[in-house]
Amino acid sequence: MRGRDPPPPRGTVPRRRGPAMTAPAPWSLTENAPLQALNTFHVAARAPRLLRIADPAALPEALAAVAPAPLLVLGSGSNVLLAADPEDTVLCFENRDIAILEHRADHTVVQAGAGVSWHELVLWSLAEGLSGLENLALIPGTVGAAPIQNIGAYGAQVGEFIQLVDAWDTRDGAWVQLDQDACRFGYRDSLFKQEPDRYLITAVQFRLPLLNELRLDYAGIREELQAMGVELPVAADVANAVIAIRRRKLPDPERLGNAGSFFKNPMLPCEQAELLQHRYPELPVFDGDSEGRRKLSAAWMIQACGWKGRREGDAGVSPEHALVLVNHGNASGAELLAFARRISASVLETFGVPIEPEPRLIGARW
Numbered sequence: 001m002r003g004r005d006p007p008p009p010r011g012t013v014p015r016r017r018g019p020a021m022t023a024p025a026p027w028s029l030t031e032n033a034p035l036q037a038l039n040t041f042h043v044a045a046r047a048p049r050l051l052r053i054a055d056p057a058a059l060p061e062a063l064a065a066v067a068p069a070p071l072l073v074l075g076s077g078s079n080v081l082l083a084a085d086p087e088d089t090v091l092c093f094e095n096r097d098i099a100i101l102e103h104r105a106d107h108t109v110v111q112a113g114a115g116v117s118w119h120e121l122v123l124w125s126l127a128e129g130l131s132g133l134e135n136l137a138l139i140p141g142t143v144g145a146a147p148i149q150n151i152g153a154y155g156a157q158v159g160e161f162i163q164l165v166d167a168w169d170t171r172d173g174a175w176v177q178l179d180q181d182a183c184r185f186g187y188r189d190s191l192f193k194q195e196p197d198r199y200l201i202t203a204v205q206f207r208l209p210l211l212n213e214l215r216l217d218y219a220g221i222r223e224e225l226q227a228m229g230v231e232l233p234v235a236a237d238v239a240n241a242v243i244a245i246r247r248r249k250l251p252d253p254e255r256l257g258n259a260g261s262f263f264k265n266p267m268l269p270c271e272q273a274e275l276l277q278h279r280y281p282e283l284p285v286f287d288g289d290s291e292g293r294r295k296l297s298a299a300w301m302i303q304a305c306g307w308k309g310r311r312e313g314d315a316g317v318s319p320e321h322a323l324v325l326v327n328h329g330n331a332s333g334a335e336l337l338a339f340a341r342r343i344s345a346s347v348l349e350t351f352g353v354p355i356e357p358e359p360r361l362i363g364a365r366w
Helices: 056-066 118-127 221-227 235-249 270-279 298-304 333-351
Strands: 027-034 046-053 071-073 080-082 089-093 098-103 107-113 162-169 174-179 199-209 257-261 267-269 285-287 293-296 315-317 324-327 360-362
Touching: 027 056, 046 056, 056 162, 056 199, 071 199, 080 333, 089 199, 107 118, 118 235, 221 235, 267 270, 270 285, 270 293, 293 298, 298 333, 315 333, 324 333
Parallel strands: 046 089, 071 089, 080 360
Antiparallel strands: 027 046, 098 107, 107 199, 162 174, 162 199, 257 324, 267 293, 285 293, 315 324
């Protein structure tokens, strides 16, 4: 449905207050802006203009000021590879409010601004006694980016819990609210990827259950809970287990530039997956996105090709996890992309399976 103004949050959760400060400007514009701090690969790049939005209600005014320049939206830059300096105006949302919109007997509706840290929202929801997001703990990025990629981990995907997405439709010049069906969520996919640059996500509403069936049978969660001495886990315990696993397997982007899992797990028809599993019995194969498809472990194939821990210049693969491409210091985006292409070509030559990147490529095509 459409409306003139974005829906106002109701019941905003009180936050800690520091000394009185002047309210920030609703938006600001910087010319020739460095982007190294705005992407988790820490690639040195510059934007011709950087538009920061503190108040989404001011978005139409701000867009009019930079029109007709095309836009590139960056959250924390945790799902992009800047293979070259962007030619577009870079847009960052800095609205970081979390609000409870509705309480029901079995669930609560929560709204979070696009600029909220994703992990902060997960921890906040658990502190409120809500569940559903626990398997998605410690994923880098912002709330506004989460629906685009339909982020997922340890058997859960964010699209399951999204009720509405508030956005500005750049094509029609109007505010829109898109429900779960309209978002067309799929495996690492959504309407927002299918129609890139059309929708500027300003806030997301989540329908979070008070009691959610815990998902423990994925990637060592049960074993981690046992090691923690937890016999009857609750959602917060699952989150702690996921955090512990991720910290062991995935490098901290603050210390070693990366964008988390760089490659998607490929989906293949059942017959092809079974042939590969017969040839390589140790190859992990999971249920796919339909009855006729199976998901293969890209990490296993990359490691089998000898790429785990390998380094060429400052571009490399994490020694902890074969899916994670890393910047050891001064690798350019172009160098990281070239390295990723060599990995993909190696997997294709060995297994006959194409693998593709999860992050959005800026300044290049795969």
